[in-house]
Amino acid sequence: MSEPLISLTEVTRRFGTGAAAFQALRGVDLRIDEGDFVAIMGPSGSGKSSLMNILGCLDTPSGGSYRFRGLAVESLSRDQRALLRRHALGFVFQGFNLLARTSAQENVELPLLYRGEPATQRREHARAALASVGLDGWGHHSPAELSGGQQQRVAIARALVTGPSLLLADEPTGNLDTERSREIMNLLTDLNRDKGITVVMVTHEADMAEYAHRVVRLVDGRIASDVRQAERQDGGGRA
C-alpha cells in the first residue's frame, strides 16, 4: 500500500490563548492504512475527542499536518471539508444523533439528500443500508419508537449509506448495555471485514477495544502506546 488513508504528522491542537490556553494534542503522529480497525483509548482529557474531531475533518489542527489520502486537510476551506465528510466519511456518535420525529428511513436518506441523489434511488439505497444493519422493514419507525441498539444501527446505516472509506465511531456503545454493545461491535467488525471500510473508534471500554485490530492509547495529548492485536474470533470474549 503506497499511501496510507490517514497520515498525521506532529499534529497539535490548542484551545484558547495566553494563560488560559489548553493544549489538547501535543504532537501526534499516526498512520492508518485502508481497511484497518483502530480503537483509540485513553482517560478523560487525554485528547481522544480532539483527535476524533480532527480525523473527522470537523476541526483543523493548530499545528502539524493531516493528510487524508494525501490531501492536506488543514489547507481546505470549511465547505471543502464538508464535501470531504460528505463523500468519504461516516460518523457514529455515542448519543446516536438521529433527527427526532423523523423516520429511520428519512434519517438514513439524509446524507444522500445532500449528495443530490434522486428520490427513488435514495429510497432504495437507504432501504439497503437499513437491511445491512439488520433493520429490514423498520424504516417507517421514528427514533423514539426504537431501542437504543436499534437507534445506533440506524445511525450506522446512515454512516454507511454513502459508502464511505472511513467510519468514525465516537463511543458507539457508550449508551448501550453489554448485549447491545456486543451486537454493535460485531456489526462494525463485519463492515470492516466484509466491506473493507476503515473503522476508527474511540472507546474507554477495554472489552470493546478488543474488537479492533489495533489499539492506540492517548495520554496527555500524546500517543502512549500503539499495539496491534491478534484478530479476535467472532462471538467469544477474550481472557
Next chain:
Amino acid sequence: MIWNALLLALREIRRNLMRSFLTILGIVIGVSAVITMVTLGNGATRAVSDQISSLGSNLLIIRPGQHLGPGRDSAGSAAFKVADADALRNQVNGLAAVVPVSSKSVTLVAMSRNWSAGVTGTSRDWFSAGKWQIASGRVFNEAEERAGAAVCVIGETVRRELFGGLDPVGRKIRVKQFSCEVIGLLTSKGQSSMGNDQDDLVAMPLRTVQRRLTGSVDVATLMVSVRDDASMDLAKEQITWLMRERRHIGPGDNDDFSVMDTRQIAETLSSTTKVMTGLLGAVAAVSLLVGGIGIMNIMLVSVTERTREIGIRLAIGALEREVLLQFLIEAVALASLGGVVGIILATMASISGAALMHVPYLFNPVINLLSFGFSAAIGVIFGYVPARRAARLDPIEALRHE
C-alpha cells in the same frame, strides 16, 4: 437542492403545526387586513363613481361656493334664484333641462305614523335628469309647479314607513302645517354606495318648498342636463360666463360658484375614500411588519432548539449555504403560507364585507400579488439572520449542544 429544502421546510412546518400557525398569524392578519381594506376601499370608490355617473355623463351641477368636499363650505356665497335657472335656460345653447333644487328635512305624518325625510323642491325635469321611474301615479305638472300646489311624489321607503303596503296615490301626508296629496310613487333605486337609502325622499314643486318649508326664494343647487349633440365643455364655459355676469364677478376675481360635471363630482368624492383606503392600508402594512418580526423571533428560537440537528447535518457534509438555504426557505415558506392564508381570508372577508356595505366586490390582482410578494420578502428579510446564525454554527459545538 431547493426542491429538497422546500420539502424539508414543509415537513418542519407540519412537525410543529401549532407553532407554525401562531407564527404566521401576524402575516395572515396583516395580509388579509391590507387586501380587505384596499379591496373594500376600491369597491366603495367604484360604487360612488358608478352611482354618480349613472346620473348621466351629460349632467352639470352648479352650486354656490367653490369646491365640493370636506374643508370648504359655501357660506358667504350668494344662493341662486329661480331667475338664474330661467336665465340659463334662455341664454345658454344646447341645454336639455335646467332643474333648480332646494331641499329641507322635515317630519311627515300620515295615518297616525310619522317619519323623517328630506323634501326636495324641484321641477318635473328633475325626475328625468335623476333617472327616476314612476311606479304608480304621475309627477307634478306645470300648473302645479307654477301654483306651488300641495302635491308630492314619494319614494318607496316613505311609502313603506307611512302607508305600509297600501297604495299611497291619492292619500294625504301632513308636512309641518300643511297637508299634501301624494300624486305619484317612484320606483325603488335601493341603497346607494355610501349606505344611504335613495328611496327615502319626497319630491314637491320647488315653489311649494320655498313658500311653505324654507320660507325663502333661494335655490340651493342647479342641475343642468346638456343635450347629447351639444358640447359639455362649451356648455360649461357658457354657464360660467353667464353666472359670473349675473353674480357681478369682476374680471380677475374668482368664481363664487362651481360648475361640475358628474365625473368631477365622482373624483372629488372618491378622493375621500381613496385617502381613507390609503390610511387603513398603511395601518395594515404595519401589522405585516410586526408579523415579520414574529417570524424572525420564532426562527431564532427554532435555530437554537435545533442546534443539534444542524450539527448532525453539518457533520454528514451539509455545506454552509445548504443550511442557510434550508432555514431561509423555511422562513419564506412560513411567510408565504401566511400570505396565502391571508389572501384566502381576505377574499372571504372582502366578499362578505362588500355585500354588507352594498359596494361591488372588485378582485384586485395587483394588491393580492403584491401582498403575497411582500410576505415572501418578509420571510427572506427576517429569515436571513436566523438562517445565517444556523449556517455559521460550529459542528462540534452544535453536536455537543443539549
